[in-house]
Amino acid sequence: MPLYLDPEELRGAPGAHIDLIGAMAFRAAGAAQRLGVFETLMPGPLSVAELAARTCTDPAGLAVLLEALASFGYLDRTPGRAGVYGNSPMVAGTLDRRSPWSYAPALAFWQDVLxxxxxxxxxxxxxxxxxxxxxxxxxxxxxxxxxxxxxxxxxxxxxxxxxxxxxxxxxxxxxxxxxxxxxxxxxxxxxxxxxxxxxxxxxxxxxxxxxxxxxxxxxxxxxxxxxxxxxxxxxxxxxxxxxxxxxxxxxxxxxxxxxxxxxxxxxxxxxxxxxxxxxxxxxxxxxxxxxxxxxxxxxxxxxxxxxxxxxxxxxxxxxxxxxxxxxxxxxxxxxxxxxxxxxxxxx
Ligand SMILES: C[S@@+](CC[C@H](N)C(=O)[O-])C[C@H]1O[C@@H](n2cnc3c(N)ncnc32)[C@H](O)[C@@H]1O
The missing domain is CATH 3.40.50.150 (Vaccinia Virus protein VP39)
Structure with missing residues (x-):
């Protein structure tokens, strides 16, 4: 998963707990994709209110999802602008559907399969x-x-x-x-x-x-x-x-x-x-x-x-x-x- 794990933090942690975070991160990323979050953020960062309006979602519900995605490494919080999020370089580089090597179809397909x-x-x-x-x-x-x-x-x-x-x-x-x-x-x-x-x-x-x-x-x-x-x-x-x-x-x-x-x-x-x-x-x-x-x-x-x-x-x-x-x-x-x-x- 995109979360960069410190080997010190991992020492002694139940492996299944790390996998649980990975499973939750994958599911949350799939929800964000289906809701159009990543695609809407491709041109640049937006506030929760703007993003909620463009994706037809509830601002309070969306804010919780965005915070989770930021901690998983899918989104970046914008320094000095509270409540403004942008795609992380990982998302911009791998989930853009305009690229022939985009991982976006795989993320969508495996969501449905799992x-x-x-x-x-x-x-x-x-x-x-x-x-x-x-x-x-x-x-x-x-x-x-x-x-x-x-x-x-x-x-x-x-x-x-x-x-x-x-x-x-x-x-x-x-x-x-x-x-x-x-x-x-x-x-x-x-x-x-x-x-x-x-x-x-x-x-x-x-x-x-x-x-x-x-x-x-x-x-x-x-x-x-x-x-x-x-x-x-x-x-x-x-x-x-x-x-x-x-x-x-x-x-x-x-x-x-x-x-x-x-x-x-x-x-x-x-x-x-x-x-x-x-x-x-x-x-x-x-x-x-x-x-x-x-x-x-x-x-x-x-x-x-x-x-x-x-x-x-x-x-x-x-x-x-x-x-x-x-x-x-x-x-x-x-x-x-x-x-x-x-x-x-x-x-
Ligand atoms: C895993 S995909 C591989 C596609 C392509 N050959 C490739 O390597 O990228 C398997 C392909 O076989 C086709 N296929 C599977 N079962 C089939 C069946 N019973 N009759 C006709 N096509 C079938 C699927 O629709 C799919 O396009």
Whole structure:
């Protein structure tokens, strides 16, 4: 959390108490975001009265929230001007929606997930089964879905050109399974002028992708294929040279991945490549502790909301091998993001 903790203060403090402050800070920051506090303060500091008027909130209620946010490090009190608050440099630098790397969509998305979906955590551990259908839940919440796709798009913004350069030559026909926001297909098409791409994803997940493809002027080279992969009627086509499965396998359990790999094998030409982008459970050596902590928590989230998890490289490789793929290799992409490349064996 943004609160800078003095190691002396931490000595002997119950860790759970520190986590309680972190949970409260996260919830308060989410409320401030939903109320428009950070966005309204982007141009500069305001008094409680001015901010309350602009965000349609009660001045007394808002004042309590602002004091909490100031102590968490989200806001700065303005020296010499009592009751005037501004965004801290951390907020100005990371929660501004005008930046493609803004953390604002992630803050909004995780607020909704933790508040609405983590209630089922104990039961999912007891039963080993997810307690909700994550994508059905998302479909019913267009605002959360838009934040989710925008968060993924932001994460892909820096990674896409690097991944396109680390992956093998994609040939002429690319199939991007679960490629919703289109950032990766667009990066591959920009890197390989002869390439055409098909993006398969749930209908509403493709909305952002449609806009990105138009903006990139790639409407004649990138085709959208809306549909649920669980529906056998959704035809992924045949004869593709390369299939991208980017951050998709972690949403499925073993059976789901085996079924997915079988369908992808049917859509590729013999010798065609499947490229998996994932964080693998066997993390690269030297992964920082905060990165590992988020990945393990994310795996817990996947288990309780989707029945998935962060899989090991060996597990995904074994399921691919059973589905007719060989020549499996692991390639570094960026930090814990790694590629698994495999080729469809010819009969
Ligand atoms: C975690 S996101 C990854 C998005 C993108 N590939 C990336 O790496 O940034 C998973 C994507 O798979 C799509 N997806 C998940 N289950 C699906 C299903 N049953 N049918 C079609 N698409 C699905 C989601 O809508 C989402 O866009």
């Amino acid at each position: 508040a609405e979906l983590w209630d089922g955590l104990e039961e999912s551990v007891r039963t080993g089964a997810p307690q909700v259908d994550f994508y059905a839940w998302l479909e019913e919440r267009p605002r959360t879905l838009a934040e989710f796709q925008s968060m993924l798009d932001g994460m892909a913004a820096g990674l896409a050109p690097l991944v396109a350069a680390s992956a093998p030559h994609p040939g002429e026909r690319l199939l991007d399974v679960g490629g919703g926001h289109a950032r990766y297909s667009v990066a591959f098409c920009q890197a390989y002028p002869g390439l055409t791409a098909t993006i398969a994803d749930l209908p509403n997940a493709l909305e952002g992708g449609r806009a990105r493809i138009e903006a990139a002027g790639l409407g004649d080279r990138v085709t959208l294929l809306p549909g649920d992969l669980a529906d056998p009627g959704v035809d992924l086509g045949a004869g593709h040279d390369t299939a991208l499965l980017f951050n998709l396998c972690h949403g499925f359990d073993e059976a789901g991945n085996r079924a997915l790999f079988k369908r992808v094998a049917g859509a590729l030409r013999p010798g065609g490549a499947v490229v998996v982008l994932e964080t693998f459970a066997d993390l690269p050596e030297g992964t920082p502790a905060t990165v590992e902590a988020f990945i393990r928590a994310f795996s817990l989230n996947l288990a309780t909301t989707q029945g998935g998890r962060i899989h090991s490289f060996a597990d995904i490789a074994a399921w691919l091998s059973d589905s007719g793929f060989g020549r499996i290799e692991r390639r570094h992409a960026d930090g814990p993001n790694e590629l698994l490349v495999a080729r469809l064996e010819t009969a």
